Amino acid sequence: MEDTIEKRRRLEKYFDPKGPFASLRLAQMRRSWKQANRRELNWWENSYLPSVISGIFLTSKHFFYNVTFHILHLFGIAKKTKGAVTYQYPENPRPLASRLRTRHRLMKREDGSPRCVACMMCETVCPARCIEITAAGHPDPHIEKYPAEFILDLGKCVYCGFCVEVCPEDAIRMDTRRLDTAEYSRGSMVYDKKRLME
Numbered sequence: 501m502e503d504t505i506e507k508r509r510r511l512e513k514y515f516d517p518k519g520p521f522a523s524l525r526l527a528q529m530r531r532s533w534k535q536a537n538r539r540e541l542n543w544w545e546n547s548y549l550p551s552v553i554s555g556i557f558l559t560s561k562h563f564f565y566n567v568t569f570h571i572l573h574l575f576g577i578a579k580k581t582k583g584a585v586t587y588q589y590p591e592n593p594r595p596l597a598s599r600l601r602t603r604h605r606l607m608k609r610e611d612g613s614p615r616c617v618a619c620m621m622c623e624t625v626c627p628a629r630c631i632e633i634t635a636a637g638h639p640d641p642h643i644e645k646y647p648a649e650f651i652l653d654l655g656k657c658v659y660c661g662f663c664v665e666v667c668p669e670d671a672i673r674m675d676t677r678r679l680d681t682a683e684y685s686r687g688s689m690v691y692d693k694k695r696l697m698e
């Protein structure tokens with residue numbers, strides 16, 4: 501019974517002409533009306549020529565606009581108006597912002613071993629659950645633990661940077677300036693400790 505009353509209340513709120521859903525309902529009605537009254541295309545529209553012509557017009561417009569401004573810039577004119585720029589990736593990669601988070605790396609100590617102390621903070625904080633650490637006792641008595649294995653699945657990572665921020669040892673960074681992590685299989689996107697330290 502309570503469910504029915506609640507449902508009715510919600511419906512009344514939805515259909516209230518001055519309620520918060522009024523504009524949404526109007527848009528839905530307009531869309532349904534358009535769908536129901538969709539007219540047949542005439543022979544001219546069916547030939548696709550209007551669409552082809554408008555496509556060519558739009559492409560040409562952008563082409564001539566950009567060419568004109570790039571030529572003017574060569575002579576030092578109209579510098580404030582920018583023309584479109586195409587980066588010839590991968591030969592000419594786009595400049596990256598200095599604070600951009602890029603592929604992870606594990607920092608090393610002077611002897612080449614990982615700086616990570618396997619505290620599991622990054623694994624715990626990771627919202628995508630893409631870090632998996634296997635801790636082991638460190639041979640050096642001054643260091644409690646080290647990661648016997650450190651797995652990071654870049655296929656799941658959302659590049660939030662939480663792992664970097666939370667690390668007490670500055671052992672993981674996202675400053676490799678590498679974004680081209682595309683692979684042919686999901687498995688190849690799983691980075692182990694060796695790959696992360698390269």
Ligand code: SF4
Binds near residue numbers: 622628629652658661
């Ligand atoms: S960047 Fe975010 S999602 Fe990626 S490993 Fe670090 S904490 Fe997880």
Ligand code: SF4
Binds near residue numbers: 666672
């Ligand atoms: S937070 Fe830092 S020290 Fe701790 S497990 Fe992660 S990388 Fe290692």
